[in-house]
Amino acid sequence: MDIVDIKDWGLGLDEHVLIAGPCSAESQQQIEIIAKGLRGANLGLFRAGVWKPRTRPGSFEGIGNDALSWLNSAREILNVPVTVEVANTSHVEAALKADIEVLWIGARTTVNPFSVQEICEALRGTDIPVMVKNPINPDLQLWLGAIERLNKVGINKVAAIHRGFSDPYEKRYRNKPEWSMPIHLKRMIPGISVICDPSHIAGTREIIASVSQRAINFGLDGLMIETHHDPDNAWSDAKQQVTPDTFKIIIENLNFRETLD
Ligand code: PEP
Numbered sequence: 001m002d003i004v005d006i007k008d009w010g011l012g013l014d015e016h017v018l019i020a021g022p023c024s025a026e027s028q029q030q031i032e033i034i035a036k037g038l039r040g041a042n043l044g045l046f047r048a049g050v051w052k053p054r055t056r057p058g059s060f061e062g063i064g065n066d067a068l069s070w071l072n073s074a075r076e077i078l079n080v081p082v083t084v085e086v087a088n089t090s091h092v093e094a095a096l097k098a099d100i101e102v103l104w105i106g107a108r109t110t111v112n113p114f115s116v117q118e119i120c121e122a123l124r125g126t127d128i129p130v131m132v133k134n135p136i137n138p139d140l141q142l143w144l145g146a147i148e149r150l151n152k153v154g155i156n157k158v159a160a161i162h163r164g165f166s167d168p169y170e171k172r173y174r175n176k177p178e179w180s181m182p183i184h185l186k187r188m189i190p191g192i193s194v195i196c197d198p199s200h201i202a203g204t205r206e207i208i209a210s211v212s213q214r215a216i217n218f219g220l221d222g223l224m225i226e227t228h229h230d231p232d233n234a235w236s237d238a239k240q241q242v243t244p245d246t247f248k249i250i251i252e253n254l255n256f257r258e259t260l261d
């Protein structure tokens, strides 16, 4: 596979790329408040979910296309590129039309090769960077397969995101981390960066710092942390979001030099 290192995506991303922003875009004002709060945090990318794949119906499923233009303010306030999740071809078309710089494929989509292939077809002929979250279940082949499908349609700016795996017996985490998987992936795919999403691993904001440090210790290449100005009242993933100030404290207290042998 031919994979371009995240540092060479032409987006000015650092070795340890920091991604922050809300689980869901809720309003233009919310995006602006969060972006302003993240000034000075050395962010590489601003994230926001516009289409939200909820496990069960009846909860907030995202604002949709209208929220894409709100992200312009985050880009301007922070002077960084923005990233959204895409789960089907209409999402891809809307995101490309709105000049979103980076896309990501969520855990509920990576599990389905047909969905991944459809997304890939919609991306053929572009060279937009794509980050691929691990599938819900601990299946390295599905994760690898999604990355290969992207590569086959000519997307070589690909990174992976470890967001943990669903495990009904797991009590400590919302999604259990399986650190051998990203390490294995990095060995199998030269050049691929693997970012950790401690928010969806943790499920509660109290353990985000410790999960983040573990990710760095295991040699992962960055962090994606859900950040909201009023986490308790967030429209999705309220328990795991942190304020921009807490985000900065978490990052300041991480030891980026500590790696395990
Ligand atoms: C998210 O990033 O908000 C999200 C839905 O994540 P995941 O696909 O990891 O569940």
Ligand code: MN
Pocket: 023, 024, 226, 236, 237
């Ligand atoms: Mn979320």
